[in-house]
Each structure stands twice: as structure tokens, then as C-alpha cells.
Amino acid sequence: GNSVTQMEGPVTLSEEAFLTxxxxxxxxxxxxxxWYVQYPGEGLQLLLKATKADDKGSNKGFEATYRKExxxxxxxxxxxxxxxxxxxxxALSGGSEKLVFGKGMKLTVNP
Amino acid sequence: xxGVSQSPSNKVTEKGKDVELRCDPISGHTALYxxxxxxxxxxxxxxxxxxxxxxxxxxxxxxxxSAERTGGSVSxxxxxxxxxxxxxxxxxxxxxxxxxxxxxxxxxxxxxVV
Numbered sequence: 001g002n003s004v005t006q007m008e009g010p011v012t013l014s015e016e017a018f019l020t021x022x023x024x025x026x027x028x029x030x031x032x033x034x035w036y037v038q039y040p041g042e043g044l045q046l047l048l049k050a051t052k053a054d055d056k057g058s059n060k061g062f063e064a065t066y067r068k069e070x071x072x073x074x075x076x077x078x079x080x081x082x083x084x085x086x087x088x089x090x091a092l093s094g095g096s097e098k099l100v101f102g103k104g105m106k107l108t109v110n111p
Numbered sequence: 112x113x114g115v116s117q118s119p120s121n122k123v124t125e126k127g128k129d130v131e132l133r134c135d136p137i138s139g140h141t142a143l144y145x146x147x148x149x150x151x152x153x154x155x156x157x158x159x160x161x162x163x164x165x166x167x168x169x170x171x172x173x174x175x176x177s178a179e180r181t182g183g184s185v186s187x188x189x190x191x192x193x194x195x196x197x198x199x200x201x202x203x204x205x206x207x208x209x210x211x212x213x214x215x216x217x218x219x220x221x222x223x224v225v
Contacts (some may be wrong), residue, residue, distance in 0.1 A: 030209075030210055032212065032213070034213050036213075042218065043202065043216045043217055043219055044154075044202065044204075044216040045217040046213045046214070046215070049212065050210065050211050051211065083152075089153075089154065092150070093210040093211060093213070098143070098144060098156050098159050098167060098210065099156075099204075099210055099213075099214060100156075101153060101154040102153070103153040104153055104154070
């Protein structure tokens with residue numbers, strides 16, 4: 001079945017540091033890939049998405065590129081801010097309609 | 112509505128009692144999903160509705176859990192004879208395209224069974 005494996009953390013960074021959160025997937029066919037973010041005390045929000053190979057999703061300074069050859073969708077940001085402190089989930093949607101999520105990674109950014 | 116609305120936002124119940132959790136999806140969204148988020152367990156799929164029917168109930172943990180959707184809109188998740196291990200945040204989401212472009216999530220119901 002479909003599955004997502006991502007870095008679990010927790011990770012603590014200083015403001016303006018570079019962020020990479022690794023995500024790899026297993027799926028049949030051509031899934032859509034997503035990053036969701038959950039800020040403290042809030043619900044899940046869609047951060048970015050990519051629906052086909054080589055697509056790059058981007059939002060709020062975050063980027064992720066759909067790499068079919070490496071079955072990856074790593075999330076990157078060049079300079080994190082305190083306000084980026086949250087839990088980040090990688091997810092895929094492939095054929096069965098339901099989203100399959102990774103376990104999430106808690107990021108804390110210190111000033 | 113403008114977003115996915117869930118109620119109540121918090122629920123504390125005694126072990127053995129029944130609870131009902133409500134989800135009001137975005138107007139016009141035909142697909143509705145329930146997930147459970149337990150501490151340290153990530154996001155666990157429970158059930159998926161397309162219209163009023165549930166093609167995939169594979170994630171319901173036991174027969175104490177049931178869900179229905181009426182009028183292609185509001186959904187209710189019912190947990191009978193609650194147990195402490197049912198304590199979690201129950202999240203509802205909806206989409207217009209079977210999840211191909213992602214879901215919109217509600218803020219969740221935090222259920223605590225004491």
C-alpha cells in the first residue's frame with residue numbers, strides 16, 4: 001500500500017538557519033504530494049503541493065520538488081523564522097482518495 | 112461555510128459514555144474524511160465519505176466507532192462506550208476533488224476520556 005516516511009525530529013534551529021525536512025514515499029501510479037503544517041493550538045493547513053513529477057510547490061518561502069526518480073518530496077526553506085515553529089507533515093494522495101500522512105516533524109525555531 | 116467547522120472543540124467524557132462529534136464541511140465539497148491524531152501516533156485515517164456513502168471505512172478501530180453523513184453535508188462520528196485509549200484529537204476534512212489537490216481540515220475536537 002501507499003506510505004510516507006519523513007524525518008520525525010524534533011528539530012531545533014536558530015532563526016535564519018536553513019531547513020530541510022526529508023520525505024520519501026511508496027506508491028503505485030502517480031500520486032499527488034503535499035506538505036501540511038500544524039501551528040501550535042491550530043488545525044492542519046495545506047502548505048504546498050505538487051501533482052506530477054518535477055513540479056515544484058512553493059508557499060511562504062518553503063519549497064518542495066516532486067522527484068519521481070528518487071520518490072522524494074523534501075521540504076526546504078532558506079531562512080527560517082520563529083513563526084515557522086510548527087509540526088510539518090508530508091502526505092500523499094494516490095488513487096484511493098484518502099491522504100496518507102507521515103508521522104510529522106516538530107520544528108522549533110529560536111530567536 | 113467558509114471553512115470546515117467541527118464541534119465541540121473540546122469534550123471531556125467519562126469512560127463508558129457515548130459521544131458524538133460533528134463536522135460541517137465546506138459547502139459543495141462532496142468528499143469528507145475523518146482522521147484521528149493521538150499523541151505520538153501521527154494522523155490515523157478513520158473513514159471517508161463520498162456524498163452520503165462511505166466507500167472506505169477501513170480505519171475505524173472497532174465496532175464502537177460509527178459515522179454517518181446526511182444530505183451530502185454534515186457528518187457525525189459516534190463513539191460508543193468510550194475508553195481511555197479513545198482520547199485524541201479527531202479531525203475532519205473535506206475536498207471537492209477526492210483529495211487530488213489536498214483537503215481542507217477543521218480545527219478538530221479534542222476528546223478526553225477520564
